[in-house]
Amino acid sequence: MVEFSEQRLGSLVSILRRRGIILPAFEIHGGAKGFYDFGPVGGRLHRRVIQHWVSHWLKNGNIVELSCPTVTPFQVLEASGHVGEFSDSMTTCNSCEEASRADLILEDFHPNPDALSMEELQDLLERSQPACPSCGQSDWSSVELQNLMFNTAIGSGKSAKAGFLRPETAQGMFTSFPSIYRHFRERLPFGALQVGKGYRNEIAPRQGMIRLREFNMAELEYFIDPEAPLSEEIDGWSEPVNLIADGKGEESLTFSAALKQGMIRHTTVADFMSKTMTFLVEVGIDANLIRFRQHEADEMAHYARDCWDAEVYGSYGWVECVGIAHRGCYDLEAHENATGQRLRAWRGFSEPRIEQVDGWTIDGAVAGPVFRGDAGSIKIALEKLPADVSFPLEVAIDERMVKVSQEHVKRVQRTESIAGEWYIPHVIEPAFGIDRIIWHILDHAFNDTGKDGEEYSMLRFKAAVAPVDYCVLPLFEKDGMGELALKIHQRLCAEANVVSILDGSGSIGRRYARADEIGVPICITVDHQSVEDGTVTLRQRDDGSQTRINISDLTS
């Protein structure tokens, strides 16, 4: 097991900078908090992890990949609840100009100011006149929302519309629901995933890559019929995993056992937790340093019904890297309410339901001219009445009573056959913080335990995500060895999805060390014999073992 320490973190960070894996962005201009570059080696690592993530979920067979804009109009994020929920209420001291959070300075005057509306906060602020924590005066500006989203203007001048940089990729998947529904020929379940940048204007970015202002997210929205029968089957990780259920301690259980006990509340959630576990291990996270923690009811995001975080242990302690949330019908319903568009799926009944309609409705020709604008509401009210009422009758419309007499109505008696119904699908969302995962891949791959008593650093990447696949090393750059190495290098680079580097400077040991430092799994060494018989030495990063093979057998 790795010993995480300050020293280890320090030498890891210095290797990441020196070798161009992860570095602070815009450094020549002084840098900017919460922004990082993936450098010449890190960029490739980032790509590999994302590729692996996408194909991991596409394996499911009913999932498509989307790419939606990062700039998002105001209304979209207002409908989703982000404008309201993703912000803090701020007020500024008119005396010293210090901004404070309104709910925090009102804590002494209300048991839970966080739950108050803007108006209530404003009212309470005026009545209680709390002292400014900075200067002691009580002269506050009006309460304003400060949003954690980056805002921007779409267009310019008077025609500009308000917008935000998206705080999550998910909303694009919801607003695209009709198109995805059509693509899958209206049959659930199906999913859409997206990998891309998200933005949050964090008050205090911290801990290197752990909290960023611009970050890579990978999200899957999986749409299900909440009434469809669920299989008990769970794919993927079958070993016990550490689970922390809401209000309970840590337990080691398999996902299917946790589901059977009701600890995990939904089969699909359990299935995705299991697939998440498999993914994390495949990209190189240590299985023993992963745990799943269920959100308590009061920390659940505004949209969630059940939520589990996959947390990974590393140099910064336990860090949430994945959230798997049962969002219910929250999002589609919210966008439906805001737009009036139907974001639903059709559920056919196994047999059409025969319904006897026996009641009343208006006689349009008579009631229309009499009730004018109220006719519509009266019709709705009448159709709710049982068959055994008698007229004249007082009907409540918008808190008024309207007298309806026999001549305004007619009896409705018919048999309806209903083939199915529209419903709002539920959504299970696994959301991955790619940067946090990459950080922990690096943290867990880093090995500085030394070699032969000397200091020696190595990144033991899994082959699936290693930024460089091969390092070609001519033992010397003479007698044709340099030329042969160049030829091999070029041939490898021509292969799809293969990255090779060529290194001819320094002693062979130094070059193996350089390759180990950026985690190249295999070094190919060209020596005198290579020039004569066309064989080369393959040297494995993790154990230093060597085998000689034919150049023609190099790529598999």
Added chain:
RNA sequence: GCGGAUAUGGUGAAGUGGUUAUCAUCUGAGGUUUCCAACCUCAUGUCGUGGGUUCAACUCCCGCUAUCCGCACCA
């Protein structure tokens, strides 16, 4: 946001109110070398940023920016 600490070649460090800022390592060139950071020669490359004090500031003071730690915030 508050409190504390820090900022010197790519990386890690030393140091000074006064000539050309030191060391290790890395990197590059040449030499040497038949497989795990060997050696020799040469070379490139640094005082975060803006202002002030001073004859003179990398050094002292102030602001800013960034980094780290704690608190708060955030998921």
